[in-house]
Structures are given as C-alpha cells and as structure tokens.
Amino acid sequence: MTTREDAPGSTGGADVPGPLHGGPDDDYTPEQLAAMSREDLDLLGARYDGVQVLHTEPGPEPGSRLEKAAVRQVALTFALAGLAAFAAFVVYAGSGWFLPDWQWEITESGWSALFTPLIGALGGLSLVLVGVGMVLYTKKLLPHETAVQDKHDGSHFDRVTTGATLVGGLHNSGLARRKLITRTLVFMGSGVGLMLVMPLGGLIRNPNTGDPLGTTSWAEGVRLVRDDGSPIRPGDQVPGSLETVFPAVPGGNRQSDAATMLIRLRPEQVRVDRPRENQEDFGYGDYVAYSKICTHAGCPVSLYEQETSRILCPCHQSQFDVTRGAQPVFGPATRPLPQLPITVDDEGYFVARSDYIEAVGPTYWNRERI
Numbered sequence: 001m002t003t004r005e006d007a008p009g010s011t012g013g014a015d016v017p018g019p020l021h022g023g024p025d026d027d028y029t030p031e032q033l034a035a036m037s038r039e040d041l042d043l044l045g046a047r048y049d050g051v052q053v054l055h056t057e058p059g060p061e062p063g064s065r066l067e068k069a070a071v072r073q074v075a076l077t078f079a080l081a082g083l084a085a086f087a088a089f090v091v092y093a094g095s096g097w098f099l100p101d102w103q104w105e106i107t108e109s110g111w112s113a114l115f116t117p118l119i120g121a122l123g124g125l126s127l128v129l130v131g132v133g134m135v136l137y138t139k140k141l142l143p144h145e146t147a148v149q150d151k152h153d154g155s156h157f158d159r160v161t162t163g164a165t166l167v168g169g170l171h172n173s174g175l176a177r178r179k180l181i182t183r184t185l186v187f188m189g190s191g192v193g194l195m196l197v198m199p200l201g202g203l204i205r206n207p208n209t210g211d212p213l214g215t216t217s218w219a220e221g222v223r224l225v226r227d228d229g230s231p232i233r234p235g236d237q238v239p240g241s242l243e244t245v246f247p248a249v250p251g252g253n254r255q256s257d258a259a260t261m262l263i264r265l266r267p268e269q270v271r272v273d274r275p276r277e278n279q280e281d282f283g284y285g286d287y288v289a290y291s292k293i294c295t296h297a298g299c300p301v302s303l304y305e306q307e308t309s310r311i312l313c314p315c316h317q318s319q320f321d322v323t324r325g326a327q328p329v330f331g332p333a334t335r336p337l338p339q340l341p342i343t344v345d346d347e348g349y350f351v352a353r354s355d356y357i358e359a360v361g362p363t364y365w366n367r368e369r370i
C-alpha cells in the first residue's frame with residue numbers, strides 16, 4: 001500500500017516540507033489520496049492552498065475546569081432554548097385541549113389576548129438563546145485561528161482535501177466528546193424543530209369557531225353610528241356627501257373590517273344608479289352603504305369624487321363606481337366593494353338589515369369557503 005512517505009511529490013503532511021510542483025492532481029493519484037488519513041489530507045490541502053496561519057489560539061485544555069464550565073454554560077443555554085421552544089409548542093397545541101381555547105375575536109383581556117404574544121415571546125426567546133448558545137460555543141470552546149488562503153480550482157485533489165478540512169472542523173469542534181452539549185443540542189433541535197413546523201397545525205385544526213374572516217359585527221337591526229357613537233337619520237347628510245360609519249356594538253368603532261361608507265347620492269346619480277343584481281333593495285332612498293376596505297389589498301378607501309361618482313383607493317389607485325354597485329372601473333381591484341343592506345328603525349335611524357352578504361376586504365377572502 002502506498003504510504004504518504006512514498007507518494008511522489010508528497011509533503012506527507014505539514015511535517016515534511018517540500019516544493020509543490022505542477023497541479024496537485026499531477027502529484028497525487030486518487031488511490032494515494034484515498035490512502036492518507038483525514039489529518040494528513042487536511043494539512044496537505046492547506047499547504048497546496050497556500051494557507052498562511054497568521055494567528056492561533058487553542059481552545060481550553062480538554063478536561064480542564066475552564067472547559068467544563070464553558071460546556072455547562074453552553075449546555076444550559078441550549079437546554080433553555082429547547083425548553084422555550086417546547087413551551088411555545090405546548091401553548092399552541094394545548095389551546096383548546098388542556099389550556100383554554102382561543103378565539104379570533106379578542107376581548108379586552110384573557111387567554112385570546114395572551115395567546116399570540118405568548119407564542120411570539122417564547123419562540124423569540126428560544127431563537128435568541130439558540131444564537132447565544134452558538135456564540136458561547138464558538139467563543140469559549142473552539143480553537144481560534146486567523147489564516148489566509150488561495151482560491152480553489154475545483155480539482156479532484158481540492159474536493160478530497162476540502163472534504164477532509166470540513167470533517168476536521170467538526171472533529172476539532174470537540175462535539176463528539178462533549179456529550180452534555182450534544183444531548184442538549186438534540187433536545188434544543190427537537191424543540192425548535194417542533195416550534196418551526198407547528199404553524200402547519202393550523203392547516204389541520206382551525207381553532208376559530210364560525211367564520212371570523214368572512215363575517216363582521218353588522219347584523220339585522222344594528223344601528224349605523226359615527227365614530228363618536230351618534231346615530232344617523234336620513235337627511236343628516238347633504239346629497240353628494242360620504243360619512244364613515246360603524247356598527248353600534250361595543251368597540252364597534254375599532255373594528256376595521258366593519259368600517260362602512262354611508263353615501264348620499266345626488267338626484268342625478270340616483271337617476272343613473274344601477275345596483276348589482278339581487279341587491280337592488282340594499283340602499284335606502286338616496287342612500288347606499290359600501291365597505292370601506294379595498295377589495296384589492298385592504299387599504300381604506302374613502303376618497304370620494306362626487307363629479308365622477310367614483311371612490312378612489314389611495315394605495316394603488318383602484319376606482320369604484322358608486323352608481324354601478326361599486327364595481328371596480330380602474331386599477332388592480334377586480335371585485336366590487338361589498339354593499340351593506342340598510343333601512344331605518346322605528347325611531348328613524350339607519351340600521352343594517354343584515355351583515356354583508358360577502359366577505360369584505362381583499363379578493364383573496366372571496367375564495368370558496370371551506
């Protein structure tokens with residue numbers, strides 16, 4: 001068997017200096033390379049790379065108190081990262097099982113308000129601890145070396161010696177003999193892995209009840225009120241004006257999906273008004289009410305140009321014609337603004353006759369419900 005000493009042109013590793021002539025693939029056959037140890041290949045590759053080591057600082061002495069203390073610090077950090085990741089998973093998976101269920105509708109306090117921030121905080125803490133553990137490991141346990149080297153040319157020799165260098169890096173990391181760190185790494189990896197895939201659980205189990213993204217607070221008999229809560233009667237607005245209204249329910253003026261434009265058409269607009277099919281009676285007199293959420297990407301639309309009867313969205317310039325059922329007539333929106341059916345109650349105030357009959361907001365939500 002060819003040894004490193006008999007190999008033509010071999011340096012035999014760093015301990016045998018010698019001139020390096022021709023390309024490395026001319027100096028060493030694949031069989032000779034295969035016969036060398038990983039350490040020799042690593043050193044040989046470094047010589048051919050023209051590696052110049054500028055500075056070396058060995059890691060802590062194996063088995064020393066310094067190394068043991070550093071191992072404990074790193075292992076503790078990885079263990080805490082794993083614990084935080086598992087906790088995030090438990091919050092997510094346990095909600096509705098042994099923890100309270102959470103709902104899309106957030107009340108002022110309680111589990112639903114805590115649910116998302118808790119998962120975010122635990123997940124964030126876990127990832128920060130992963131980073132801290134990596135930095136501690138690199139700083140305290142790995143040997144430090146500063147070196148410069150030439151670029152590789154991709155020859156067989158380069159591939160073999162680079163492979164040896166990479167394996168050598170793993171070997172020098174000392175992971176194989178630092179069992180405490182490998183165990184906590186496995187624990188942390190399992191937790192972080194679970195945490196990263198757990199959002200896919202939403203595809204299996206939807207914790208929301210009802211259709212929170214397809215419905216709003218509007219319902220039969222709910223009054224239309226201004227931001228300050230005052231109700232509106234027909235005649236309060238001048239023809240050609242627009243007012244933003246909200247459902248008269250607790251917190252109604254903070255529900256962005258329920259924001260609605262109440263528009264009083266001018267007589268000439270009423271004459272040419274062509275509501276959408278089966279929505280001919282959604283208006284009341286010369287009033288119509290449309291969702292304020294753009295069907296393109298959800299921006300609030302409220303730039304009303306009464307001369308052209310168009311509502312403009314400032315985000316990407318979609319325009320909706322209020323005399324044609326708020327159909328889009330310009331821009332990227334492809335769906336009309338949903339119309340709120342309205343009437344007046346016994347006291348003469350505007351009320352909704354029902355919720356919107358279609359999802360408000362971006363067209364995406366108009367997909368077939370499942």
Ligand code: FES
Nearest residue numbers: 294296297313316
């Ligand atoms: S969000 Fe309105 S046009 Fe894009």
